[in-house]
Amino acid sequence: MRMSRLFGKTLRQTPAEAETPSHQLLLRAGLVHQVAAGVYAFLPLAWRTLQNIERIIREEMDAAGGQELMMPAIHPIELWQASGRDQAMKDILFRFSDKRDREFVLGPTHEEVIVELFKRNIRSYRDLPLLVYQIQQKFRDEPRPRGGLIRLRQFTMKDLYSFDTDFEGLDLSYRKMYEAYIRIFDRCGVPTIPVLADSGAMGGRDTHEFIYLTEYGEDTCLLCPKCGYAANADVAAFVKEPAHTAEEPKPIEEIPTPGLYTIQALADHLGIPTSKTCKAVFYSADGEPVFVAIRGDMDVNETKLSRALRTVDLHYMSEDEVVAAGFVPGSAGAVGLKGVRIIADDLLPREVNLVAGANKPDAHLLNVNYGRDWQADTLTDIALAVEGSLCSATSDKQGECRTPMDVRRGIEMGQVFKLGTFYAEKLGATYLDAEGKQRPAVMGSYGIGTERLLAAVVEANHDERGIIWPAEITPFQVHLVALQPERDEVGTAAEKLYGRLQTDGFAVLYDDRDETPGVKFNDADLLGMPLRVTVSPRTLEKGSLELKRRSEAESELVPLDEGPSRIKASLAS
């Protein structure tokens, strides 16, 4: 490709809308263009890279036994009503009607459609296991697209679905995908770690997310430096210990606390740690008010809470809702509370003499004890793990690991789910086993977002000058720079080399523009091809070319006639 003809222009200044390095570089290198919030166009350099990413994914999916197919982006709403996900995912579904007022959705994912296909084509256990995938556009009306390509509303996903006869088969399919994912991210030059995750609106049991750790990520993970436990904060377990066990329970006592509306203010006033208090939080669970109690120094994990309540729509109550539900903000407490569901963190029964709201304005209670003074309708783990929380992973030999965990941000590069029989039962994906009995297929689903992967590749492979493309996904292998190409000897030598390298099968970007050396070198660094080859009056005087790898600072001169072989060798190493 001649750079003078390349569609896409580099920018000297970074557009103000971009904050993360990957977003800034993608814009500055002229790779992408934003059309609307979370909607992007991909220019030739980006498109070549995305196709390389897709090629790697296809190779690994095929190697794992996957068969590629293609499903539509337009789905009749009935398909989504049948699974119930027209409600579960209603906030992110793009919906529309055709001219006969038929309702459709733009597919945010394809479990419903693949199950349809399964039903039409699979009858027998002999047809299983089945691994099918597609690389398809997904549409999700995300509440907040962000970070350039990190969270899009229209994006491309490789989604593979596995169907097995039983859970042992699912474990095997899951394992295959898990390993394929490790290879894919490795080949793309993005270091990822698998972490335990929440299955969210997808339903199902086991699930891992493949996380690329970066401060620009939107997911939070807890990592144990000792035993390797890794989990999304949504589901992270940890060891909870009572803070004050040596005390005897004391009689309850009401004290005036005007103006003390926060746990911190209350604890400061009384000269006690926040772990000596019981915090009240109000949620609306599918429209029902819920009183949530947790130790004052801890925060509620809404994913755990949502699971415990088995709710579809869970949200923090607004001021109005709190008042309407009859709660007393600032002094709410569970003691004597009636007519509302109470859910408490399972650590509370092990604490003694806590300070809690008196459930009337400007008053709190001292020495509140679970069991004696109040009880919850539901008692379970609803606490959020934080930096330093103790690892609760267990091994046969030592019991709980108990090492303080680290908190890191990360980007979710892919997720693998064991869906189980949820969709099969809901939508009727069954097969006949060897005894002629009808049984539900056991499903798994496995996704990778390609644009997000592109963003992570740039995030993980750049320096202050620009992108440094990993070998397998680079849009071009060689960036051929001709300095003063209008001079006959330079132009001739560069053109000849350009032709020769292409004949030899290299992908070459040839900077044939009439620009100064500084401009060309800076663009070469910004665009980030692995190998820069310079032809100039200066190199030709010595009968040579200059080779410089993007990842290294030094360059070397090689004789003209050795050019092609040296370039080949350099790219192979």
Place this chain on the structure above:
RNA sequence: CGGGGCGUAGCGCAGUUCGGUAGCGCACUUGAAUGGGGUUCAAGAGGUCGCCGGUUCGAAUCCGGCCGCCCCGACCA
């Protein structure tokens, strides 16, 4: 959806306080010089000042409404 910020040329910005008919740098076009890390000079082209309405002799600027985009949170495979 809550909080914050921003919309003036392709990109980065000034001008808005105090109303007088739009400017700077980069990029772009033409010419010349230069030629190994965003070189220089000269001459150009390019703007419904996000949109609608109002006030006014006159609105980028004041008033009202709306829209879009970014960030934090909520939410989210």
